[in-house]
Amino acid sequence: MNAEIIAVGSELLLGQITNSNARFLSNHLAELGINVYYHTVVGDNSERLKDTINIAENRADLIIFTGGLGPTKDDLTKETIARHLGTTLEMDHEALDSIVAFFERAGRAMTENNKKQALVLKGSEVLVNHHGMAPGMLYKTETHTYMLLPGPPKEMEPMFQYEAKPKLAKLLNQADVILSHVLRFYGIGEAELEDRIQDILEQQTNPTIAPLASDGEVTLRITAKTNTEEQAWKLIEEAKATLLERVGDYLYGYDNDSLASKAIDLLREQQKTISAAESLTAGLFQSELAAVAGASWVLAGGVITYNEEMKISQLGISSEVLARFGVVSEETAVAMAQAVRSKFNTDISVSLTGAAGPDAHGDQPAGTVWIGIATEEETKAYRLQLSGMRNTNRLRAVKLALSYIIRTLTDGNARKI
């Protein structure tokens, strides 16, 4: 089964929002073994949407639409599809009841245009919207399957995952087993990693091996297609062993691991707690840890000292150290890490101080960052010279700090990271 994902919405073409729905859906379709060959974005324009549907019908069996199901005049996805397929729209009374209830709960008056949201394609299976008002639809013809989903991700994502995906899996009636396993690396560039495994990449057939770089990380996705789950895992494990022999030094995790989730897993395994003193990142390091459910097992908290004064009053950094070495220095990073570790009484601590940009910080150019890591045994500091924009630098500093935590916790492991 081949799929195309069509996002409908002029706000996407005006660059006001990002098509994150296409990513979410593609990820889940890949899991089902459905090939996605195209994403298309088209505006709130009936003619152009019709042209887009015609093109998609020539190159996909499954066409998934997101957006254009809302209450306003420019929401015209289902109207256009109904005309194109020669069917009509009818009121779904359950959806209407739920819209009325939605307004009652919110204590807001329901305006007339909201009723339009409860209209569905005649003959379609309705997908219930538990997080918003407009229902989704699944509509089948002899040649194609059409799925209509709402645009807002917080409505679309649970609707797809819990309502639509099981129905698709049933439609597929899969003969083959397709399994994927992702290896995650940090601290090596994409070209260098690929160069080291060039011959393996050239010989790949089943499993396939796909490298990918993003935000300083590189991943290798191993995908096996065979008759049984057992056989698929065997193929994956063999490929994995060969790959790790070459580049295992840079491996930090698998599949849905992130640097943050990996750091939290290691801390939990070793029953260690963590705290942080943040300056340029202003809480982003701790927030990344807290984005992982279960962070409360290991994250005690920390201090944000965004200006110099607070480094003195809140962390007790000596004004002499600050005057002599500067706020962005090895000495300050070390003092901050040690201070927060003792103040929050944790096993390990991190400090981040630097010039995020666009401005320099005294004689330290934009992009200079010091990261301190303190444990009971020792305190280390690492200097970074980043070259991105302000918020790219802040995020990169956080990711590097996470990678140093992982390295510190796995030192016995002979991994470089």
Add this chain to the structure above:
Amino acid sequence: MNAEIIAVGSELLLGQITNSNARFLSNHLAELGINVYYHTVVGDNSERLKDTINIAENRADLIIFTGGLGPTKDDLTKETIARHLGTTLEMDHEALDSIVAFFERAGRAMTENNKKQALVLKGSEVLVNHHGMAPGMLYKTETHTYMLLPGPPKEMEPMFQYEAKPKLAKLLNQADVILSHVLRFYGIGEAELEDRIQDILEQQTNPTIAPLASDGEVTLRITAKTNTEEQAWKLIEEAKATLLERVGDYLYGYDNDSLASKAIDLLREQQKTISAAESLTAGLFQSELAAVAGASWVLAGGVITYNEEMKISQLGISSEVLARFGVVSEETAVAMAQAVRSKFNTDISVSLTGAAGPDAHGDQPAGTVWIGIATEEETKAYRLQLSGMRNTNRLRAVKLALSYIIRTLTDGNARKI
């Protein structure tokens, strides 16, 4: 001039990354008055890329490609375009020199496959890559303009902005002036806002008025197209006055304002400082403020007390308050806000405590959040009941906290927010 943006990369179709480039480019093209009618994503597959180019040539004058210019075997954008257009690739020696220099600076060995990045379409204008290795290209035929840009946003964005955009503006030789102005609202739903201005939306011709909802915010974009800049601003100002009469109560800012930048602007204007005590958001509130350049004028810092113990030891919250009312309570939010305000000696302070989810916090269900705002005069607390996933709830709590700060700082202003 009509444009189509084609992103090339199987990782997009596998859902491993989001096509944020299309958003960035669309935004800038809209500023130039170039209509973007389609975004397409296609994999690292020469045949399908060729089909995509054929379709795009039928519906766009300007075709912008992102991705597939890298060093690896599956990077095939320029090779495919060269074949399609009947031209060849040639080595760009400046680009090659800069690639060699890039590896020298990074202190890494340059592998052979990296040289391929310096090949460009014969007859194209080269766009220099100041943040990476692969150069971009601008190639013109009698009927179409083709632009090739690298995939990584941190390379593509500055290349487009500083190298490509001025060249496009020159190509356009614009007769008309097109200006846009965005009004930003918080605290009102899209349907309700639209309902209040329905008659205006129906009568719009020039300027046009486009509503958009995203992440709890609603915006109205007013776009005027006319002969002079002065005339365009006059049209925009008239439309703006009419709109604000109806929905001005919910306005918080304009154009590139965000809730965070608006809060910082107000604090700077009023020469006030801010601090925060964060629990469920674990630094995300302060990090959002610090994402705005210039935050250091007003943000002193704060404390992250991720577990109960730290609320006692770091903020001096009484264990009786915590035992009697719970960690997620009005009383705790008030005590946290007051404690951090006094500890960091700021004019205003914020506290955030709640259950982000997926788990409840004692008898408080997931999604329950208390936000405290303390000033010299008074401390207020607001209860939220959010219904999203863990990280949606954390972000929504931060945005609401920012809106309460704005409200607190503009109270004399008769705005609801």
